[in-house]
Amino acid sequence: MKKSLITWSESNLTAAKARLTNPLLAPAYKSLIAAADQALDCSPFSVTHKTTLPPSGDKHDYLSIAPYWWPDASKLDGLPYINRDGEFNPASRDSSTDSIRFKEFTSVLESLSLAYYFSDDRKYADKAVALLNAWFLDAETLMHPHLEYGQGIAGVTTGRGIGLIDTRNITTIIDSIIILDPVLTEKQVRGLEDWFEQFLQWLCTSKNGLEERNQMNNHGTFYDSQVACIAIFLGKDDLAKDRIRDTLTNRLPEQIESDGRQPKELHRTRSFHYSAFNLTAYARVARYGQLLGLDLWHADPSGTGSPMLKTAITWLASFIPNPNSWPYPELTGVQVLPLAMDGALPVFLQALLEFGTDQDLSTALGIAAKEVPEARDWLIWPMTEADLTALA
Incomplete structure (x- = not known):
């Protein structure tokens, strides 16, 4: 079967594997192995x-x-x-x-x-x-x-x-x-x-x-991500492209404002959570687009002059240093959490890898490095050596 990774990236995992002793990656690797060791005894x-x-x-x-x-x-x-x-x-x-x-x-x-x-x-x-x-x-x-x-x-x-x-x-x-x-x-x-x-x-x-x-909120975006990923896995690239194009042309301009807000997520009682949640799905679809020659990461269908995903992600990251400045309902708090908790950490990491150094992203990730050093997201989406050194 041997196929290339779809949601994750072979090159990123290889890069992380080469520097597992790095001060930022070592806690994540130790935590991963501990979880895997515990899993050896679990029932099916x-x-x-x-x-x-x-x-x-x-x-x-x-x-x-x-x-x-x-x-x-x-x-x-x-x-x-x-x-x-x-x-x-x-x-x-x-x-x-x-x-x-x-x-x-x-x-x-x-x-x-x-x-x-x-x-x-x-x-x-x-x-x-x-x-x-x-x-x-x-x-x-x-x-x-x-x-x-x-x-x-x-x-x-x-x-x-x-x-x-x-x-x-x-x-x-x-x-x-x-x-x-x-x-x-x-x-x-x-x-x-x-x-x-x-x-x-x-x-x-x-x-x-x-x-x-x-659905025109996170549900629809996650639908696209599931269909596109499974289709790529099965060699049905045309079906995957159809879903990715739909995300790009219909969902993106409908769901994200020019300043990065996501109104369909902001009305929820866990508005920060759902904003990050939806961007998790977008990051996946953007990854699948890269595999098939469709650039969702840098798309600007509304003509704002900046990639819409970058705007949305950095807007969200800007609230991490001062969570109390978040002006929308939020029952569970504004914080950088790992994917395991449906958090924003993997989205911020992927955006940094895709768009390069950004002050809001770097600041948010610096906070995350102190608060969730054991998150495996650091291994899946490893930063450059320069970024690692800055945050370690």
């Missing part, structure tokens, strides 16, 4: 482990609950649920459904595959392959390739297009698969490709998939 993850049956009655079907929807206290049965934006219903984050299980699976798989890449220790790869088998290939434990029952709302719907946000990091699963190529059998490769072929077909034709494609 499977959608069949949930305790709540999906409406189909088949535990192989993915099931999740809308996180911001709660029982209506004014009703005896609590139905229908009501929305409390930004406030997590604990029932959406327990083992009775699949969203947290999928998130943990993705994180553990990433730890193991990256540890294998950086250390060349086969034990991490073998464990990662066992986890892939359980989630995607083993007939007893695999997930059916669809999200018909993603983010259902009690008393309202059994599943929504919005549920596709649950699998946003399936893009890093694909890169983990690519890293693990040397230890995968041909049968496993064919099985994984078949699973993603079916999932891509569902994304592009199902009611929920088409509903998510039409």
Whole structure:
């Protein structure tokens, strides 16, 4: 199968591997290996482990609950649920459904595959392959390739297009698969490709998939990133280009203002979080565009005179030194967090690599180096030696 990395970058990972003892990268590498060592003892993850049956009655079907929807206290049965934006219903984050299980699976798989890449220790790869088998290939434990029952709302719907946000990091699963190529059998490769072929077909034709494609906030951007990444993985470059062009021509000018604000994210109760969240999806689509000759990073469809993504990212970074200056609702704080916490760190790192030195980005990353030195984002998107020296 051997394919090039899609969401991550071979050259960036190679650069990080060559300087793992650098003062900025060493804590991240130590933390990564510790996480991978712990993962060696974890049990396989499977959608069949949930305790709540999906409406189909088949535990192989993915099931999740809308996180911001709660029982209506004014009703005896609590139905229908009501929305409390930004406030997590604990029932959406327990083992009775699949969203947290999928998130943990993705994180553990990433730890193991990256540890294998950086250390060349086969034990991490073998464990990662066992986890892939359980989630995607083993007939007893695999997930059916669809999200018909993603983010259902009690008393309202059994599943929504919005549920596709649950699998946003399936893009890093694909890169983990690519890293693990040397230890995968041909049968496993064919099985994984078949699973993603079916999932891509569902994304592009199902009611929920088409509903998510039409969203004009972070949901739509993450839809594009998932479809484009899977399409590239399967050699369907024309489909990937279609989604990337749609991001460039329709989403970018619709979602980002000339000063970098994202109005569709700023009205949320976690406005900084969602602004960074949406830019995470944009950075991925921009990366895929680079692979296919489409330049989203430097696009300026509104004619502002500056790349719109750069403007949006640096605008966000400018608030990091003084979080209290953020003028919009924010329940969880203005801070540089790693990707594992859906934070802005990987976006800031990619922007610095793409656009070069910028005062707002450098300042924000200097703060991040002190607050989250163990984040693996430093390894995935390593800065230049000059930048590393400045921040170390």
